[in-house]
Every structure is written in structure tokens, then in C-alpha cells.
Amino acid sequence: MRILLWVIAAATSLAGACSPPSSGRSILNVSYDATREYFEAFNRDFEDEWLRETGERIVVNMSHGGSGKQARAVRDGLEADVTTLALGADLDLIARDAGVLSPDWRAELPAGGVPFFSTIVFVVREGNPKALRDWSDLTQPGVQVVTSNPKTSGGARWAYLAAWAWADAESGGNVNETIERLSALFRNVPVLDAGARGAVTTFAQRAIGDALVTWESEALLIRQEFGDQGFEIVYPSVTIRAEPVAAVARGHADRHGVRDIAEAYASALFSETGQSLASKFGFRPSFPDLADVEDRPRFPPVKMVSVDDPLFGGWDEAQRRHFMEGGSFDRVLGDRR
Amino acid sequence: MRDDLVLSAGDRPDVKQPASGGDGPLLRFFLILITWFFLSIIVLLPLGVVFAEAFARGSSVFLSSLVSRDTLYALGLTLTVTAFVVPANMIFGLSAAWALTKFDFPGKPILLTLIDLPFAVSPVVAGYVLVLVFGPSGWLGPVLSELGVKVLFSTPGIVLATIFVTFPMIARPLIALMESQGCEDEETALSLGAGGLRTFLTVTLPNVRWALLYGGLLCTARSFGEFGAVSVVSGHIRGLTNTMPLHVEALYNDNKVAAAFAVASLLASLAVITLIFKFVLERRLPDGVQGPERLR
Amino acid sequence: MNLQASPSLRSAGRPRRSMPGFGLSLGYSTVYLSFVVLLPMAALAASAARLDFEGWIKVLSDDRVISALKLSFGSALFAACVNLVFGPVCAYALVHFRFPGRRALDALVDIPFALPTAVAGIALASLYAPSGPMGKAILELFGVQVGYTPLGVTLALIFVGLPFAVRTLQPVLRDLDGEAELAAALLGADRPRIWRRVIIPSLAPAMVTAFALSFARGAGEYGSVIFIAGNFPRLSEIAPLLIIIRLEENNYAGASAIAVVMLLVSLSCLVLINLFQALIRRRLGYA
Incomplete structure (x- = not known):
């Protein structure tokens, strides 16, 4: 009799520890904030394509959030089969700690794993009432700037480096002066959202701030979604080539038995479909010849620095110098108070 | 917090309406006005706005948001989680109640305090402590991941978080x-020769069935709606670890307000149904059981 | 909440060893509780213990942390006070008067408990945001912004605390049932005096409970707050959200420190109020 109760008890506890079985194969793409709309379209396309070619019905699941936060989630056990994050350092973090990515993931896909790139721009309110044209305008007192938190968001780290490039040029390479300029900028930031999408909500929906510093792709999307509000896009004098990266998380894909899907998925990002969808959703395709010519006027030429320039010395160095505990960003925030 | 306390019904038909003649008509009018006003702006308006916003863009948007793949999956996940949480908490509740009420032993107050503890813990902290236990650098995380068991960012984590927040309710x-x-x-049954299990099944269980149902109902309602604790452990994967409330949040943050409210209205309807059942059940329970609000 | 053994369990001293299943039921309960509650709480303690004294000072002297804790506890306190004013009024009106819509209003009181917090959150946000109907009206009429300010946080906490305030008081008011009131009235006391001498003293212990529950619930509340708060650091960022942000920044020490402070304050406040309540009860002559 007692045994029966014990069995019930044990079964309940066990049941709680097991996930319900899912039908059919699926992959999980862990991505950053700005790609929601792109991957919604891309996944639908990919699922149909896979069904047509193999007759197998698969599902692509998505997780979105600030890129740094997503990288940590994967490292902490979020079992991504494909990772498409906002910057290389976040994939390096996964490759270093979790062993699910091979350390030379950059070599596994075309264009160094960069399916498309974007840049950092300002979005201002209708008619640009505060006449914000460049970074220096954002440091003026009385201007409110909305952006996301570089510790959790990838777009914000690109934005920070773009601002750094400007401030560095202005102060002739003097680090203290550069930090002083950035502090002036961040003093104008009332809120640091965890991801780029949160910053968009703050700016567009809650009507807070005079300028939003964000991805070009987000800026184009805002103009579309909030068309009635007349937002304008401002390209600063210097900005950065912001390169999101994709990689197959082999460790997980193998364990889940979906390596074939994951690899096809990642390569499809570089296919004609992937590239033309990218330009349609406001990203600059790595292979513009594959994308729709009509989309080209949306991407004006701008002066872009790169994280691989000597100023930053690649993501490894940039991450350590600027964003780790005690890095330049901590100093900027410390001065902010 | 003691959620169960809330549940004593406001309205019991058997209680006679006391004379209110003592209060002047002006005071009476004034008090009623305040009650109407306060409850309207604090409760009625938010409840109403859920349904108003859900249909603000027409019933086609409403329906299509409800039958979208992600919504259906979120519903399925929420139901799955509840299906684990409620029976587990029922068995625990019966077992704890049996131990605490049929026997005396040292450490009883400690056990009782532990049962009350979740009321004092923020849901976010409840989720966070699970990350500390099951995270990659936690106590059990590395062992379990060796064994191939996933807790964080999957259903078991959500179930555990929900259990933490809900078990005292049963x-x-x-x-x-x-x-x-x-x-x-029970003593009579035992003296007549019934075994322990038989006594439990045929005497105790029927005696407490309404209380068990009542607790189960509250627990179900809270499992459907739990947000803070689940939010920390879920990983927010659409169509995989987003429960209904998390799905509402995701839709809302994506500026898909009508869709968010459509899903929210489904949850709100469930809440209203819960309250109706609760009202029915409360008539079958003695006063003190509904919550320890009797202070004397 | 009442952390002492509830009075219903006063049966100490009566041996009941004749019942079967002691080992099984106690064992299972203990194992379950250890796994679900003790283990996670111990992990929190261990994580917090990794911080040395300087670490604690560093985390807790951060003005962002201080502001968040102040906001969470301050607005919970304020909301509990508001509920302590309106809760008794609502409870009194619902128990003592018959008026149109009484039963509907009475049922409404449970809504904040039954409605998922996220649903309440987006509903309050869309109503009271500066662009929402109520938010706009209040902004134009009084020049006060509700959404995305501490006021919005407080409003959400009034919402979640309301059922605790009303439901705790209703049974006491019902028990009062006019008997004491009637007696007092017969003895010639006027209404204000009846209120002061009879109604309020009888309500006092329940009001303390209502206050404590409303406060404790509000201090830890997350779902219904984050949508309306605006989440500006140092202005409208609540402590539970800051825990999540610290976790996302991979700063476990910072997250644990805030979590421990929140836990300690809630717990000690509840224990204190329990003691206080016991005192009142003895003073008022209730067993």
C-alpha cells in the first residue's frame, strides 16, 4: 500500500523533470533583437523550402533579445542550434565557454559568417526640431538620447564604438578627453533598455527622448511601423560597419540530430532568398548582387569605421578594453552620475 | 503573500444583512460613491480595457492572434505546466497536511514557516534562485547537464518556478x-480494521475533497498567470518556452498591441471563470478554511 | 502573513501516534520542501556569502540600487497606505449597505488576484500611460503624469494589494454584525464615537494584516509594474527588475545582494507585523 503512494510521489516528481515530447524535428535559432521581422519571413520561407525539397515538415523556433544577454543564455544552457547574434564577440564568448561552437566559426560560412551588415544611425522626431545632425549635437545639455545597454545589447555596443570613433577623432586620440565626451553623451541618456527593441519602444511608443541611436535596420522599420509620426533618419558624419554574425552551434545541433537542417539554414542566409529578404528588411546584404536592385537606394553611402581598424583592434580587444568589468564604458557610466 | 487569504468569498448569502440604519444617508451615499469610484478606476477599467483593446482592431485580428502558431503553443505549454504543477502540489499538500495535523513532532513550526515562505518572496527572486541552483555554475546544473537533463530554459524550469510560487495555495x-x-x-476507520491507505482514500480524501479542489483551483489560476518567476527561467523562446503571460509580454513589446490584448483577454476570461468556480466552492467550505483571516 | 504556527495547530502534547503514515507523509513533505524551497534558498545564501564586506558596500552604495530598493519598498508602503484607507471603506460599504451593483463590485475585488499580472500590467499601462485615455485626462486635468513615473508604480501596487485589504477586513466587519454597534448605539454613543470606539479597534488587527500583506506583495511585485513603470534607472526602476538586469549583465554578485536585501526586508517586516498583531490581540483581549 505504502509502495503505491511512494510510486505516485516518485512519478509526480519525475514527471516534473521531463519535458513533454515534441513531434517532428525543429531547430532553435537564438538571435538578437533587430532581426524579429526578418527571421519571421525567412523562417517561413525556409520551412516551405525544406518541405518542398525533402518532404519533411520542420519548425524553426526563435529566441530574440539583447545580443549579449542571448549569448549568456546560450552559454548558460539555452540550446541553440543556430546562433545569429549582433557581433562576433558574443559568438566568441559562446565558443570559449560552452564548447558548442568551434573556435574558428568565422571560417565555416561565407563572408566570415556575416550574412548582412548594418550601421548605427540616429532617429529623430518629425522635422528634427533640435537640429541633431552629428554626435556632437547629442552631447549638448538638454538633449535626450535613447539607446540600449551595451552590457546586454549588441546594437548598443556598436553604437558605443561608433561614438568612440567620433570622440577619438575629436580629441586627437586622448583617452581621457574621449571618455569625457562620451560621458557628456551618456549623461543625456535617461534609460538604458536591455535590447534595441526596448529602446525603440521607449522612443517611439512612450514618446521619450529627442534622438534614438540604433541600427539602421531598426530605423527603417520604425519609419514604416510608425509612419504617421514622421520620424526622420540622420546619418552622422562617422559611424561603424556593424556586422551581425551567424554560426551553427554544432554541439547542440548534433545532440538534437538536426545538424543537416541547421547547416542548410545557416547557408540559406547567404542565398538569394536570404540576401534579398535582408535588404527588404533594412539590412545591407553582404552579397548585394543577390538582392533586389530596387532596395539599394535605401542604403546611402556613409563613412564607416570597422571594429578591425587599429583604433579598436578587433572584437577581442574591443570587448576587453571597453565592455568588460572596469572597461571604458564603466568609466563613462561612472562619470555620468 | 498569502494569496489564499484573498479567497474568502466576499459574499455569503447565509449572512444576514446587518442593519445599516446607524449611518446617516449622506455618509452612506458618500461611502458607496467612494467604493464605486475606487473600484471602478482601479479594477473595473483595467479589466474592461483588456476586452476593449482585444477587439479594437476587429474580430478578425482578434481571432487570427488567437489561432497563431505561437499562441497555440504558448497555450499548450501553459496547460502542460499546469498539468504537472497542480497534481504535484496536491500530493504535497495532502502529505504535508497529513503529517502536520495527525501527528505532533518537533520542528512543526519550521515546516509551517517554510510552507509560508513563498508568500514573502518576490517572484523574480524565486526564479533567480532556480538559476543559482540549475545554472551552469550552480550546484545541480553541471551534474544534470552531464546527465542530459535540461532545467533552465525548458519546461522543467518553468514547472519548478511555478511550483515554488504556488504550492502553499493547496x-x-x-x-x-x-x-x-x-x-x-480516521481513528474510527482504523479501529474497524481498515488499513492506512484505505482509511486515507475512503475517509480522509472524501472529507477534504472540496478543500482540495478549492486549492487546486487557485493553484491552477496562478499557474496560468505566473509571470515574474517564469520570466527569469524561461529563455523566452517563441513557440518553445513562452507561456501565455510571456507571450502577451512579447507581443506587447513588439508593438502588436491588439494581438497582445487578444491573448490577454483569453487569460482574463479564464480568471473570471476561476472566480465563478471559486464562488461555488466557497459555499461548500467551512469559514476558517478559506484563509486564516479569522484573527480570533 | 503569519509566520508563527497558526493558532489552529495548537494541539501540542496530544500524542497521535496511532495514525499510520507518519514517516511517509513527513518524509515526502520534507523532501519536497527541501528540493523546492530550501535548496534554492541555500543557493541564494551561498551566492550572497561569496561577497565580502567591501563587495556588499560596493553593491549597496550604488545609487541605482538604492533608488530601486527605495522605489520598490516606498511605493509598496504608499500603496499599502492607500489600500488601508480605501480598503476599509470598500469593505464597510460592501458588507453593510445594499446598493446597485454591490455584488458585482464585490466580485471585482478578487480580480487583481485572479488576473495574471502581465495582463494587469499591459491593461494599466495602456490606460494610464501619457497617451492612454486615463493618463491623458489626468495629465490635462491635474498636470500629473501617471505612467512611466513612480506614481504609475504605486498605482499598479494599489491594484495588486486591493484584494488583500478588502478581503481581510470583510469577515471581521461581518462578525461585528451590528451587535457591538447596536449595543453602543443603545447606550447613546453617537456615530463618530461608535466608529472610534467600536469599529476601528475591532478592525485594527485585521488592518495590520491587510497592510502587511499588501506591502509584502507590492514590494516584490514585478509583472503588473514593469509595463507602466517606464523602467528608468534611478527614477522608476523597481528592485526585481534590477535583479533581472544584473543577471543579464552576468553580475551574479550584484543580483544576489539585491535579492537578499529584498528577502530580508520582506521577511523581517512580516515578522515584526506578526509580533505587533499578537500584541494588539492581547491588548484587545482576544485569545
Whole structure:
């Protein structure tokens, strides 16, 4: 009799520890904030394509959030089969700690794993009432700037480096002066959202701030979604080539038995479909010849620095110098108070 | 916090309406006005706005948001989680109530305090401590991942978070009722030669069935709606680890307001149904069981 | 909440060893509780213990942390006070008067408990945001912004605390049932005096409970707050959200420190109020 109760008890506890079985194969793409709309379209396309070619019905699941936060989630056990994050350092973090990515993931896909790139721009309110044209305008007192938190968001780290490039040029390479300029900028930031999408909500929906510093792709999307509000896009004098990266998380894909899907998925990002969808959703395709010519006027030429320039010395160095505990960003925030 | 306490019904038909003649008509009018006003702006308006916003863009948007793949999956996940949480908490509740009310032993107050603890813990902290236990640098995380068991960012984590937040809701009313009922029925059954299990199944269980259902109902409602704790452990994967409330949040943050409210209205309807059942059940329970609000 | 053994369990001293299943039921309960509650709480303690004294000072002297804790506890306190004013009024009106819509209003009181917090959150946000109907009206009429300010946080906490305030008081008011009131009235006391001498003293212990529950619930509340708060650091960022942000920044020490402080304050406040309540009860002559 007692045994029966014990069995019930044990079964309940066990049941709680097991996930319900899912039908059919699926992959999980862990991505950053700005790609929601792109991957919604891309996944639908990919699922149909896979069904047509193999007759197998698969599902692509998505997780979105600030890129740094997503990288940590994967490292902490979020079992991504494909990772498409906002910057290389976040994939390096996964490759270093979790062993699910091979350390030379950059070599596994075309264009160094960069399916498309974007840049950092300002979005201002209708008619640009505060006449914000460049970074220096954002440091003026009385201007409110909305952006996301570089510790959790990838777009914000690109934005920070773009601002750094400007401030560095202005102060002739003097680090203290550069930090002083950035502090002036961040003093104008009332809120640091965890991801780029949160910053968009703050700016567009809650009507807070005079300028939003964000991805070009987000800026184009805002103009579309909030068309009635007349937002304008401002390209600063210097900005950065912001390169999101994709990689197959082999460790997980193998364990889940979906390596074939994951690899096809990642390569499809570089296919004609992937590239033309990218330009349609406001990203600059790595292979513009594959994308729709009509989309080209949306991407004006701008002066872009790169994280691989000597100023930053690649993501490894940039991450350590600027964003780790005690890095330049901590100093900027410390001065902010 | 003691959620179970909230559940004593406001309105019991058997209570006679006391004379209110003592208060002047002006005071009376004034008090009623305040009540109407306060409850309207604090409760009625938010409840109404959920349904108004859900249909603001027409019933086609409403329906299509409800039958979208992600919504259906979120519903399925929420139901799955509840299906694990409620029975687990029921068994715990029965077992804890049996131990606490049929026996005396040292450390009883400690056990009781532990059962009350979740009321004092923020849901976010409840989720966070699970990350500390099951995260990659936590106590059990590395061991379990060796064994291939996933807790964080998957259903078990969500179930555990929900259990943490909800288990007192079933245990509390059961303990109160079984204490008030005493042991006589069981002792009689035992003296007549029934075994322990048979006594439990044929005497105790029928005696407490309404309290068990009542707690189960509250627990179900809270499992459907739990947000803070689940939010920390879920990983927010659409179509995989987004429960209904998390799905509402995701839709809302994506500026898909009508869709968010459509899903929210479904949850709100469930809440209203819960309240109706609760009202029915409360008529079958003695006063003290519904919550320890009796202070004397 | 009442952390002492509830009075219903006063049966100490009566041996009941004749019942079967002691080992099984106690064992299972203990194992379950250890796994679900003790283990996670111990992990929190261990994580917090990794911080040395300087670490604690560093985390807790951060003005962002201080502001968040102040906001969470301060607005919970304020909301509990508001509920302590309106809760008794609502409870009194619902128990003592018959008026149109009484039963509907009475049922409404449970809504904040039954409605998922996220649903309540987006509903309050869309109503009271500066662009929402109520938010706009209040902004134009009084020049006060509700959404995305501490006021919005407080409003959400009034919402979640309301059922605790009303439901705790209703049974006491019902028990009062006019008997004491009637007696007092017969003895010639006027209404204000009846209120002061009879109604309020009888309500006092329940009001303390209502206050404590409303406060404790509000201090830890997350779902219904984050949508309306605006979440500006140092202005409208609540402590539970800051825990999540610290976790996302991979700063476990910072997250644990805030979590421990929140836990300690809630717990000690509840224990204190329990003691206080016991005192009142003895003073008022209730067993």
C-alpha cells in the first residue's frame, strides 16, 4: 500500500523533470533583437523550402533579445542550434565557454559568417526640431538620447564604438578627453533598455527622448511601423560597419540530430532568398548582387569605421578594453552620475 | 503573500444583512460613491480595457492572434505546466497536511514557516534562485547537464518556478480543514480494521475533497498567470518556452498591441471563470478554511 | 502573513501516534520542501556569502540600487497606505449597505488576484500611460503624469494589494454584525464615537494584516509594474527588475545582494507585523 503512494510521489516528481515530447524535428535559432521581422519571413520561407525539397515538415523556433544577454543564455544552457547574434564577440564568448561552437566559426560560412551588415544611425522626431545632425549635437545639455545597454545589447555596443570613433577623432586620440565626451553623451541618456527593441519602444511608443541611436535596420522599420509620426533618419558624419554574425552551434545541433537542417539554414542566409529578404528588411546584404536592385537606394553611402581598424583592434580587444568589468564604458557610466 | 487569504468569498448569502440604519444617508451615499469610484478606476477599467483593446482592431485580428502558431503553443505549454504543477502540489499538500495535523513532532513550526515562505518572496527572486541552483555554475546544473537533463530554459524550469510560487495555495486550506476536522473519523476507520491507505482514500480524501479542489483551483489560476518567476527561467523562446503571460509580454513589446490584448483577454476570461468556480466552492467550505483571516 | 504556527495547530502534547503514515507523509513533505524551497534558498545564501564586506558596500552604495530598493519598498508602503484607507471603506460599504451593483463590485475585488499580472500590467499601462485615455485626462486635468513615473508604480501596487485589504477586513466587519454597534448605539454613543470606539479597534488587527500583506506583495511585485513603470534607472526602476538586469549583465554578485536585501526586508517586516498583531490581540483581549 505504502509502495503505491511512494510510486505516485516518485512519478509526480519525475514527471516534473521531463519535458513533454515534441513531434517532428525543429531547430532553435537564438538571435538578437533587430532581426524579429526578418527571421519571421525567412523562417517561413525556409520551412516551405525544406518541405518542398525533402518532404519533411520542420519548425524553426526563435529566441530574440539583447545580443549579449542571448549569448549568456546560450552559454548558460539555452540550446541553440543556430546562433545569429549582433557581433562576433558574443559568438566568441559562446565558443570559449560552452564548447558548442568551434573556435574558428568565422571560417565555416561565407563572408566570415556575416550574412548582412548594418550601421548605427540616429532617429529623430518629425522635422528634427533640435537640429541633431552629428554626435556632437547629442552631447549638448538638454538633449535626450535613447539607446540600449551595451552590457546586454549588441546594437548598443556598436553604437558605443561608433561614438568612440567620433570622440577619438575629436580629441586627437586622448583617452581621457574621449571618455569625457562620451560621458557628456551618456549623461543625456535617461534609460538604458536591455535590447534595441526596448529602446525603440521607449522612443517611439512612450514618446521619450529627442534622438534614438540604433541600427539602421531598426530605423527603417520604425519609419514604416510608425509612419504617421514622421520620424526622420540622420546619418552622422562617422559611424561603424556593424556586422551581425551567424554560426551553427554544432554541439547542440548534433545532440538534437538536426545538424543537416541547421547547416542548410545557416547557408540559406547567404542565398538569394536570404540576401534579398535582408535588404527588404533594412539590412545591407553582404552579397548585394543577390538582392533586389530596387532596395539599394535605401542604403546611402556613409563613412564607416570597422571594429578591425587599429583604433579598436578587433572584437577581442574591443570587448576587453571597453565592455568588460572596469572597461571604458564603466568609466563613462561612472562619470555620468 | 498569502494569496489564499484573498479567497474568502466576499459574499455569503447565509449572512444576514446587518442593519445599516446607524449611518446617516449622506455618509452612506458618500461611502458607496467612494467604493464605486475606487473600484471602478482601479479594477473595473483595467479589466474592461483588456476586452476593449482585444477587439479594437476587429474580430478578425482578434481571432487570427488567437489561432497563431505561437499562441497555440504558448497555450499548450501553459496547460502542460499546469498539468504537472497542480497534481504535484496536491500530493504535497495532502502529505504535508497529513503529517502536520495527525501527528505532533518537533520542528512543526519550521515546516509551517517554510510552507509560508513563498508568500514573502518576490517572484523574480524565486526564479533567480532556480538559476543559482540549475545554472551552469550552480550546484545541480553541471551534474544534470552531464546527465542530459535540461532545467533552465525548458519546461522543467518553468514547472519548478511555478511550483515554488504556488504550492502553499493547496497546502494551506488543506492544513486548516484537516486540523478542524480532527482525527476521529480516521481513528474510527482504523479501529474497524481498515488499513492506512484505505482509511486515507475512503475517509480522509472524501472529507477534504472540496478543500482540495478549492486549492487546486487557485493553484491552477496562478499557474496560468505566473509571470515574474517564469520570466527569469524561461529563455523566452517563441513557440518553445513562452507561456501565455510571456507571450502577451512579447507581443506587447513588439508593438502588436491588439494581438497582445487578444491573448490577454483569453487569460482574463479564464480568471473570471476561476472566480465563478471559486464562488461555488466557497459555499461548500467551512469559514476558517478559506484563509486564516479569522484573527480570533 | 503569519509566520508563527497558526493558532489552529495548537494541539501540542496530544500524542497521535496511532495514525499510520507518519514517516511517509513527513518524509515526502520534507523532501519536497527541501528540493523546492530550501535548496534554492541555500543557493541564494551561498551566492550572497561569496561577497565580502567591501563587495556588499560596493553593491549597496550604488545609487541605482538604492533608488530601486527605495522605489520598490516606498511605493509598496504608499500603496499599502492607500489600500488601508480605501480598503476599509470598500469593505464597510460592501458588507453593510445594499446598493446597485454591490455584488458585482464585490466580485471585482478578487480580480487583481485572479488576473495574471502581465495582463494587469499591459491593461494599466495602456490606460494610464501619457497617451492612454486615463493618463491623458489626468495629465490635462491635474498636470500629473501617471505612467512611466513612480506614481504609475504605486498605482499598479494599489491594484495588486486591493484584494488583500478588502478581503481581510470583510469577515471581521461581518462578525461585528451590528451587535457591538447596536449595543453602543443603545447606550447613546453617537456615530463618530461608535466608529472610534467600536469599529476601528475591532478592525485594527485585521488592518495590520491587510497592510502587511499588501506591502509584502507590492514590494516584490514585478509583472503588473514593469509595463507602466517606464523602467528608468534611478527614477522608476523597481528592485526585481534590477535583479533581472544584473543577471543579464552576468553580475551574479550584484543580483544576489539585491535579492537578499529584498528577502530580508520582506521577511523581517512580516515578522515584526506578526509580533505587533499578537500584541494588539492581547491588548484587545482576544485569545
